[in-house]
Amino acid sequence: MEEExxxxxxxxxxxxxxxxxxxxxxxxxxxxxxxxxxxxxxxxELSKLPKEKRPEIGRLANEVKNTIEExxxxxxxxxxxxxxxxxxxxxxITIPGIKPLIGHLHPLSQVLYNVIDVFKxxxxxxxxxxxxxxxxxxxxxxxxxxxxPARDTQQTLFLDTxxxxxxxxxxxxxxxxxxxxxxxxxKIKPPFxxxxxxxxxxxxxxxxxxxxxxxxxxxxxxxxxxxxxxLMGTLDYFVRKFFGESTKIKFASHNFPFTEPSLEGYVSxxxxxxxxxxxxxxxxxxxxxxxxxxxxxxLNNVGIDPSRWQGFAFGTGLSxxxxxxxxxxxxxxxxxxxxxxxxxx
Ligand code: DAH
Numbered sequence: 001m002e003e004e005x006x007x008x009x010x011x012x013x014x015x016x017x018x019x020x021x022x023x024x025x026x027x028x029x030x031x032x033x034x035x036x037x038x039x040x041x042x043x044x045e046l047s048k049l050p051k052e053k054r055p056e057i058g059r060l061a062n063e064v065k066n067t068i069e070e071x072x073x074x075x076x077x078x079x080x081x082x083x084x085x086x087x088x089x090x091x092x093i094t095i096p097g098i099k100p101l102i103g104h105l106h107p108l109s110q111v112l113y114n115v116i117d118v119f120k121x122x123x124x125x126x127x128x129x130x131x132x133x134x135x136x137x138x139x140x141x142x143x144x145x146x147x148x149p150a151r152d153t154q155q156t157l158f159l160d161t162x163x164x165x166x167x168x169x170x171x172x173x174x175x176x177x178x179x180x181x182x183x184x185x186x187k188i189k190p191p192f193x194x195x196x197x198x199x200x201x202x203x204x205x206x207x208x209x210x211x212x213x214x215x216x217x218x219x220x221x222x223x224x225x226x227x228x229x230x231l232m233g234t235l236d237y238f239v240r241k242f243f244g245e246s247t248k249i250k251f252a253s254h255n256f257p258f259t260e261p262s263l264e265g266y267v268s269x270x271x272x273x274x275x276x277x278x279x280x281x282x283x284x285x286x287x288x289x290x291x292x293x294x295x296x297x298x299l300n301n302v303g304i305d306p307s308r309w310q311g312f313a314f315g316t317g318l319s320x321x322x323x324x325x326x327x328x329x330x331x332x333x334x335x336x337x338x339x340x341x342x343x344x345x
Contacts, residue, residue, distance in 0.1 A: 002057060250268075258294065
C-alpha cells in the first residue's frame with residue numbers, strides 16, 4: 001500500500017508537471033483526485049488494512065493528496081502566467097488602432113437640411129410629393145395651356161401608358177417641384193408658407209451642369225397683402241444664410257406661365273467673388289432660381305380667391321445650390337457613389 005501511494009504521487013507529479021494546458025491539467029485532476037480517481041480509490045482501500053497500520057498509511061495518503069493538490073495549483077498558476085505572457089507578445093499595444101468607418105450625410109442631404117433649416121426659421125413647413133405625376137399638376141393647374149409652347153421648356157419624360165387605363169400623355173415624370181403648388185394648395189387654406197424639396201426629371205442631354213434627374217425645391221407663401229418685395233426679401237435672406245452674409249443676389253425679369261410678374265435670381269459667384277471664373281462662365285454671377293407672384297389663374301384653379309389672397313412662389317435647383325456651395329465643377333459628381341468623392345464633402 002505504501003509503495004502504491006508513493007507510485008501514485010510520483011506518476012501524478014510528473015504528469016502534472018508535463019501538462020501542456022489547462023485542459024490536460026483538469027483531466028489529470030479527475031484522473032487522480034476525482035470520485036473514481038486513482039488516489040481516491042486507494043484511500044478507500046485503507047479500511048481494509050489492519051487497524052495498527054491505518055494511522056501511518058493514512059498520514060502518508062494525506063501527504064500524497066496534499067502534494068498532488070499543491071502541484072496542480074502551482075502548475076495552474078504557471079500555465080495562466082504563460083498564457084498571458086503569450087497574449088502580450090501577440091498584442092502589440094503600440095500599433096495604432098484601426099479607425100472605425102463613420103458615415104456622414106451625403107452632400108445633397110447636407111444642403112437639403114440646410115435649406116429646410118433656413119426656411120423653417122422663416123415659418124415655412126416642409127412637404128413632399130410624388131415623382132410620377134399627371135399632366136394636370138405638372139402643367140394644367142399651373143396655367144400651362146394645352147399645346148402651348150411654354151410646355152416645350154420643360155423637356156418632359158412621358159410614361160408608357162400602354163395596357164393601362166391612363167390616357168396617353170397624361171402620366172409623366174414631374175419636370176419640376178412646382179407640381180406641389182396645386183397638390184397642396186387644393187387641400188389647405190391660406191395663410192400658409194411651404195417648401196417642397198424633391199427629385200425632378202427632364203429629357204435632357206447630361207453634361208457638367210445638366211442632368212436628366214436632379215433636385216429642386218419649390219417654395220410658396222400665400223397670405224393677405226403679400227408683395228413682390230416680400231419674395232425678393234425672402235430670397236435675399238435665404239441666400240445670405242445659406243452661402244454666407246457676403247453673398248449677393250440680383251434679379252432679372254422673366255416669364256413663367258404660373259407667376260405674374262416673374263423673376264430670375266442670380267447669386268454672386270461664391271468661387272471667384274464676382275471676378276469671373278470658369279464656374280460662373282466669367283460672368284461673376286450664377287443663375288439659381290425662378291420665381292414670381294402666383295398667377296391669379298393658379299389661385300383660382302386651386303380654389304383660392306385671388307381678390308382676397310396673394311402669394312409668391314419660387315423654384316430653385318437644389319443640385320445647383322449644392323455644387324455651388326461645395327464648389328464642385330460637375331453636377332454629375334452628386335450622383336456618383338464613389339467614396340473618394342463623397343468623403344471630400
Ligand atoms: N418650376 C420652374 C422650373 O423648374 C421654376 C420656378 C419658376 C418655380 C418660377 C416657381 C416659380 O415657383 O414661381 O423651371
